[in-house]
Amino acid sequence: MGGQVYAQATSELWSTAGSEPARIVVARAVGLLAGRARCRLADAHRHLMRMASAQHRDVGEVAGRVIRLLDSAGAVDDRPGPETVQRLVAVALAGPGTVVPEPAPATGPTPWLSIVQGVLDALPGMAGYLTPVRGPDGTGLTDLVWAAVSPDAISPDGRCGAELLGLPVSRHYPDVLTADRWQTYQRVLETGEPADIGPLHLGDAEFTVRARALGPGLLLSWDRRDATDRSRVERLANLGWGEWNLVSGEISWSPQMYRIYDRDPGLGPLSLDDGHALTVVEDRPQLLSALEFLHRGRRADVVTRIRSGDRVKHLRIVCEAVRDGEGRTLRLYGIIQDVTEQQAGAERLAEVERDLAAEHELAARLQRIIxxxxxxxxxxxxxxxxxxxxxxxxxxxxxxxxxxxxxxxxxxxxxxxxxxxxxxxxxxxxxxxxxxxxxxxxxxxxxxxxxxxxxxxxxxxxxxxxxxxxxxxxxxxxxxxxxxxxxxxxxxxxxxxxxxxxxxxxxxxxxxxxxxxxxxxxxxxxxxxxxxxxxxxxxxxxxxxxxxxxxxxxxxxxxxxxxxxxxxxxxxxxxxxxxxxxxxxxxxxxxxxxxxxxxxxxxxxxxxxxxxxxx
The missing domain is CATH 3.60.40.10 (PPM-type phosphatase domain)
Structure with a gap:
């Protein structure tokens, strides 16, 4: 979910950093801090603000010092403007079927790749930006070269992160040039239409790949499909995850979500309205308040009750929202955990505490009598x-x-x-x-x-x-x-x-x-x-x-x-x-x-x- 957090943090930065040049500097500093510390963009943003407050300095000045310390790529003044950064995030997060207009031609490769690398530095998971290698006549796709890469990216031969930079994809995936997905990559580059590929079997592992056009190159992100292990973890923690696309209406649920809501997977996931209807009436104002919190671009963390048949369940809902550059909510991402047993345990502890208090009062009375x-x-x-x-x-x-x-x-x-x-x-x-x-x-x-x-x-x-x-x-x-x-x-x-x-x-x-x-x-x-x-x-x-x-x-x-x-x-x-x-x-x-x-x-x-x- 690093891309969603980055989009949210970037949107917040535009409203707090002041002028456009200062916003660019702060955005770059936050990306570098998050990449170095391997933390969320929102956490890096808060840390930068605390640094500025502690040093009694302007946040732009502190951001510049962070960049000079962590980034040796050169000056910041010739970086693309904030529109480029916002478009970069929008393209990286675009869902299936979403067409994003081509960006304006970049003024040079170094600033563009520096911004792309800053985004990938902050992303958990495996992702990379690849530039195309064309045939002698300038047409056709003969290879792809790693130009920017996330720290967690790894190739079949064991190279990871920055070790991949400058290497052709064919070196790691020699069969890719003749595979069906190669034509998909060409189509994404030519049309700008995003594509999801998979499952792909590479060695003993199974992957899903997302391909997005990004400027002159291709942005790839891939996830290992360890469905059995992930499902086991979800069951152990009694939690599931869900994604609600507020633009397309598409909803995705993990298998554990259906167990939590006691719902037949054949019926598909619940909409936000249907989920709200299951909420206990007394808890609905609290849930609506949490949703308002989300639409203001902040994370929501709330425990609420739902009715499932003749049972009442306590659910902890942790959600984040992805917004566009104008602050409109595009998607909601949530983790929902069934905490009914924990809540019952807490109530039992409270009852024991009340019993102990009563026992203490009884002992004190008996002591005073005796x-x-x-x-x-x-x-x-x-x-x-x-x-x-x-x-x-x-x-x-x-x-x-x-x-x-x-x-x-x-x-x-x-x-x-x-x-x-x-x-x-x-x-x-x-x-x-x-x-x-x-x-x-x-x-x-x-x-x-x-x-x-x-x-x-x-x-x-x-x-x-x-x-x-x-x-x-x-x-x-x-x-x-x-x-x-x-x-x-x-x-x-x-x-x-x-x-x-x-x-x-x-x-x-x-x-x-x-x-x-x-x-x-x-x-x-x-x-x-x-x-x-x-x-x-x-x-x-x-x-x-x-x-x-x-x-x-x-x-x-x-x-x-x-x-x-x-x-x-x-x-x-x-x-x-x-x-x-x-x-x-x-x-x-x-x-x-x-x-x-x-x-x-x-x-x-x-x-x-x-x-x-x-x-």
Whole structure:
């Protein structure tokens, strides 16, 4: 389809390049760029415009530089005018039965052949321009000589492209001088009537040849008829091609087009109007808009629906138009692909996406029901507390991290953070059982070590039904009268205490993970807590990562708390907002508390010792 693209690009160039000499220069530069880069003329045209814009130069000036760089054929000023170039394209693209008047005699061979070569440089496929060799009396056709050739042209003896230039055809096809097609070539040269020849069998291959008169010579283009391979490719891609000649009314379809439209090949191809009638009513305005786009000389790419029997098919239609020098549309070339399966797949993906969104919303609701996380600070006897829950990257799965912060009957406060390994319903169920059990057990005892002992026996009992169950926890009791924190842990990361702008982890008393030993014992430790101290209880998702060690994650949190310690008036919710989990695949639950000096019972407390004393 390179010739059609060239015609379209050339027509666009006439409207953008300015004066006629500038148009010729730009057209030549575009041809050279396309030939060198082996790209479409339209792409070369856009590239040239971008070059001019980037260099802040006139497009004609940049085109001249491109020609001087890529073409050593000589000056541009003596090239044929734009009428010659337009006629050249019109002749090259003329269909069967189309008569094109003879061009004006060329002023010399070099400019003419240079223009012809520029056209062929941009054409994909095999084509060549041949000059006739006449008999002694100037009549009769004795041979043809390669004068210009497309890069993809190849002869039976293996010569290709520029290697053919200057050689007689009889050297490659010695039998052609006596073949029937030789008379066809003579007739095309004498009458100007184009001809299509084929199929021709040359060696093991089959070809079709198009012959067109072009000035004093003959323009040939030929295609190898690999019908089986081409049909296989069309079936694999589920696409076909079609050509609609708007002048003659002739329509050509590939075999796959009939399969796409479920049409009997004996009925012939559909006209544009008949194809439009099959389009789903809601999609017809979109298709008409695409056709308007084509008639303005631009490529159309649209997905539309057609009704085929009791089925609805989704078709992707990619079309280009060929126009004459006055902008009138002559032909439409289109590739049509049945994308029904792809569209169905896209709709299924959209449905999965909607399901995932619904699942995410359900998981978030369940998480809020099982573990409500307040957005504001919590007021407790002698304490102010704040909670933050950071879900894992897969936030559609329920996690097993939990917290507890409740007042006790003796005006002390129970604080806890725990972690059940894994995600999903089982982890969330175990988490809820441990959290609610802790609240119930706190009615019997407020000793952290004793409470962990009870939770351990419960976890061991649950582990019998779930052998892979693993859980950790830390429990603390704050006495606002004494200004003391009594705490114990079960295989859990140590709490952090920030005091006077310095943060350090508490030294952990012994205590195994929950559910490991039926008769495990848990020892409690005591540390002072008052003034501007801040306590941080957290799960391992905050500090533990595959990319770095536990210590590096802990140091990062300590650095953040040290910076916050320089502003003791900072709200706890702001402090927690600065923390980020170290492991995106794991949840993190964080509970931060500080003494509330508004409580009169704390007014007489003495300052706590330095941070070094609670290591």
């Amino acid at each position: 573990l409500p996380v307040p957005t504001e600070a919590i007021d407790l006897p002698g304490l102010s507390a704040a909670v933050r829950y950071l879900p894992a990257g897969d936030d559609t799965a329920l996690g097993g991290d939990w917290y507890q912060a409740i007042p006790l009957p003796d005006d002390s406060v129970l604080l806890a953070v725990g972690d059940v390994a894994g995600h999903g319903t089982q982890a969330a169920t175990t988490m809820a059982q441990l959290r609610h059990a802790l609240r119930a057990l706190a009615v019997v005892t407020s000793d952290p070590g004793a409470l962990l002992g009870h939770l351990n026996r419960l976890t061991c009992d649950l582990e019998r039904d779930n052998p892979e169950l693993a859980a950790t926890a830390v429990i603390a009791r704050f006495d606002p009268i004494r200004g003391e924190l009594t705490w114990a842990q079960a295989g859990h990361p140590p709490p952090l205490v920030s005091r006077s702008g310095r943060t350090a982890p508490l030294h952990r008393p012994p205590g195994p993970m929950l559910g490991v030993l039926d008769d495990a014992a848990y020892t409690s430790a005591v540390t002072p807590f008052g003034g501007d101290d801040v306590l941080l209880l957290y799960t391992d998702g905050l500090v533990e990562s595959r990319r770095w060690g536990w210590d590096a994650g802990l140091d990062s949190v300590i650095t953040m708390m040290d910076a916050a310690g320089s502003a003791p008036e900072q709200p706890l919710t702001d402090l927690l907002g600065r923390l980020r989990r170290a492991n995106p695949d794991d949840d993190a639950c964080i509970l931060a508390v500080r003494p509330s000096m508004a409580d009169a019972r704390l007014a007489g407390l003495t300052p706590c010792p330095s941070a070094a004393s609670f290591r």
